[in-house]
Amino acid sequence: MTLLRTTSDHTDFQRLVLALDTYLTGVNGSDDAYYRQFNTIDALRYVVVAYVNDVPVGCGAFKPFDQQATEIKRMFVDPAHRGQGIAQAILAELEGWSHEEGYTACVLETSVKLPGAVQLYTKWGYERTPNYGQYVGMPDSICFRKSL
Template sequence: MILLRRTDSEDPDFQAMVRLLDAELAIRDGADHSFYSQFNKIDKIHHAVVCYENDEPIGCGAIKAFSNEAMEVKRMYVSPAGRNMGTASRILGELEGWAAEMGYSKCVLETGKRQPEAIALYEKNGYHRTPNYGQYVGVENSVCFEKTLIA
């Protein structure tokens, strides 16, 4: 049975999933990992989701305020055991719903070109590419996306 639970960055299961994400990204990003990790701190994240299958955490994601109208999707991860089951789309949908409930009209995010699965996930879920924003302007490996939420 799949269960999504809203929580925050203090949650031990969320923290455990983020450690797995960081370990995977360290391999994928190589020398670029330290640059990206500075933007991926999880302290003070108030809106996180953990996905469970049979009471075991298999994925996570979070949102944080980006602007008055947008939330930024952060720390999306699904463990190998939870992949190819629609888990990431479920987590993303829950985060988008949460953002809409709080009155936000869109979500933005950044992912890396070395993460083709993530790019495919976001495109499949209605995100469109935008110019790189903020700290990602001019970063060759970054791809930024945006999606308008339906209230």
């Protein structure tokens, strides 16, 4: 596996995000339109794309959240490649890059409907935190925070 640091202009990232959005439409059902408005990829400067045998199989990104933290966004691994440590590698790369940029923490939001994601973040040291911003009052949202 190789990891590429890039931006949201990268076509492999854009294709993976389309697959992610299709997947999330099935998960979120009628709430999908609400969540989608917060997941645009315009002008993301910090994007990681994972490749296996030169095939793009996963992605993730972050953006500044506040002066101390970044927000992890658009984490996705193609279902055919799950269980191979790809998500962990992407997450580690995003955390390392966040730290290099001077941030001391990461936050993220995921869904109770994505138990694999919840398990990944918990295992990786993320702790539940009160829902922030647009996720306040959203019963399917779970927010996490991790100090770097």
